[in-house]
Amino acid sequence: MSGRKAPDPAALPLRERKKLRTRQRISDVATRLFFERGFEEVTVAEVAEAAEVSAMTVFNHFPRKEDLFLDRIPQGIELAVAAVRDRAPGETPVAALRGLALRLVDEGHPLSAVGHPPFWRIVYGSPALRARLREGYDELEAALTATIAASGTDPQPRVTAALAVAAYRGACATSVRRMFTGEAVEVVLTDHRALLERVFRELERVLPLGG
Structure with a gap:
């Protein structure tokens, strides 16, 4: 990617x-x-x-x-947009986003979304922060919709963007809540990577267009 x-x-x-x-x-x-x-x-x-x-x-x-x-929201959007915009010829937007998500986990990047339970306890414990996080996902979806549409290769850019963001958001929420129950971070991270791989692969299967 x-x-x-x-x-x-x-x-x-x-x-x-x-x-x-x-x-x-x-x-x-x-x-x-x-x-x-x-x-x-x-x-x-x-x-x-x-x-x-x-x-x-x-x-x-x-x-x-x-x-x-939540100061890294703009950076996360920028990385996602760049991954889709600069993807290799023939690579779908979903494949590009899958590669980005896995790379962030492998690098232990703060934007990998899991791995630091105290941070997420503060976010989930604050209605204002939860609302801002939801807005961040909405902003990400809008930016991806525009980027996918600009490539002219996907007949349903809004659907593709919405499903990709929903898949990522759902996987992250699942893993964060597992950490809240006291599961070992290392175990959750390993499973989180596998979950991201699985949900994006499944999404690529049902959304084959857009390369």
Whole structure:
């Protein structure tokens, strides 16, 4: 599976590097505070103070408080779009997304969606974060629909995108809830990879078009 590499931060102009560093600092501080005290108990003003920036600066980087914790949603959408857009000739969008999902698990990437129960306990314990996560999946579906449609090879881009996102979302929710019951993370991760492989293979079988 192909995919465009993210720009090397060192190659960016100084202004952009400073913005990235500020964004990362805010995110790191916010995450620490949320883990220490709980998402609902920390205000944006407190995050700003701890990160030594203004509240306006926080909102310049993160439109909503929820985005401070779920700050990788844009990156996840970008990776998925790139996987579909830059897929090999003859490869279907679903196959490209399967390859991306498996690679993220193999790399232990934060966007692999499972592997860190404390993070998911905070998300599932907050109505606001759960709502933002649902919005993130909706945004992913819309972006994939547009990308698949642009390729002109799939007669039903919205259906393909919706089913791919639903398959991924369902597999992740299943594995996260298993971790909540106390199952060993290593076991769940192994089964999670196999589950992703299975659901995407089945989806490829029923959606053979779009290469």
